Amino acid sequence: MNPTRQPSDEGPSSRITSTPAGLLQFTPPTxxxxxxxxxxxxxxxxxxxxxxLVLLGTFKSEVAAARAYDSAGTKLKGGDFYRNFLLTNVTIHESYFQSSYSNEAIMDMIRDGSYERKLIDTVWSQQRQYQYIGYLAMPTCLDAIPGFVFEEMFHKKLILNGIEGQNILVLPHQARSYYPPFKSTGGLPLVFRDRVNRPWEFQYCYNNSTQSYIFNMGWSKFANEMELRTKDTVVFYRCMDWRNFPPKNFDMVDIIRDANPKKPRRR
Structure with a gap:
């Protein structure tokens, strides 16, 4: 079964006919x-x-404009920027897609409205490698939290040992940029929140047998309660809450599900 390429529901395009002047008296905030x-x-x-200042075009919806910002930031700034949306099974591969194009080409695709369709088509064409079944989805308002922005720190596609066996998550090397490398036997407790604000505490420590940094205590509980499977991707973010001043920072964990229908989850 092939994945379905979900159309861009917000219709990103810079070719838009303006609403007659005076029709809308109030400009909504964002x-x-x-x-x-x-x-x-x-x-x-x-x-x-x-x-x-790089102008990216005018869009019919706030969500489409916000996605354009995220796509431009991925190309121009790499991982060093705060994005509007949590990553999906499409945008997690955005850097790979963009690597085939220049900065100017990506900006032009965003402006003329062709970017998202080309991105989805590229991910769909690689679906055997990514092993997705179901919708390939661009972010929607459900992948955002009003007043919050997200900087991806690192992500990990789960293998068997990350869920069962030793009940640990072996962290990719990018984690060392955010958490100090050390070889203490005590470990360091780290607290993350999920997208519904539940706290999860993992112990960050160095594992001598694997010679890598891991999450151990707390990881098994998270994996079980979130019903994680092999090929799910766990993404870790540094978040900023702009609803108050000064803004508050916290770390977040989110999941990009492997949509395999053979083994349905409870939720």
């Missing part, structure tokens, strides 16, 4: 980064890069 509401009810997207 929680999204890089988004400017227009008086005619449309939304423009822009991003700062190397001291210059």
């Amino acid at each position: 929680w999204y980064e890089g988004i400017v509401p227009q008086q005619n009810g449309l939304w423009s997207a822009q991003i700062n890069f190397n001291g210059s």
Whole structure:
């Protein structure tokens, strides 16, 4: 069974006919980064890069404009930026797709509305490698939290030993950029929140047998309660809450599910 390529539900396009002047008197606010509401009810997207403002076009929906910002940030800034949406089974592969194009080509695709379709088609064409079954989805408003932005720290596609066996998660090397490397036997407790604000505590420590940094205590509980499976991807974020001043920082854990229908989950 092949995955379904979900169409872009917010219709990203910069080729938009403006609403007649005076029809909308109120300009709604936005929680999204890089988004400017227009008086005619449309939304423009822009991003700062190397001291210059890069205009990304005008969009029919706030979500489409916010996705354009995230896509541009992925190309122009790599992982070093705060995104509007949590990653999905499409956008987790965005850097791979973008690596075949120049900065200018990616910005042009975003502006002319062809970017998301080409991205989804590329991921779909590689579905045997990614082993997805079901929808390939761009982020929606359900993948955002109003007032929050997310910097991806690292992610890990689960293998058997990450869920069962030793009940540990072996961390990728990118984790060392965010958590201090050490070889203490005591470990360091780290607290993450999920997208519904539940706290999860993992012990971060060095494992001599694998010669790697791991999460051990707390990981088994998380894996069991979240019903994790091999080929699920666990993503760790550093988040910023802009609803208060000064903004608050915290760490977050989220899951990109492997949509295999052979073994349904309870929830």
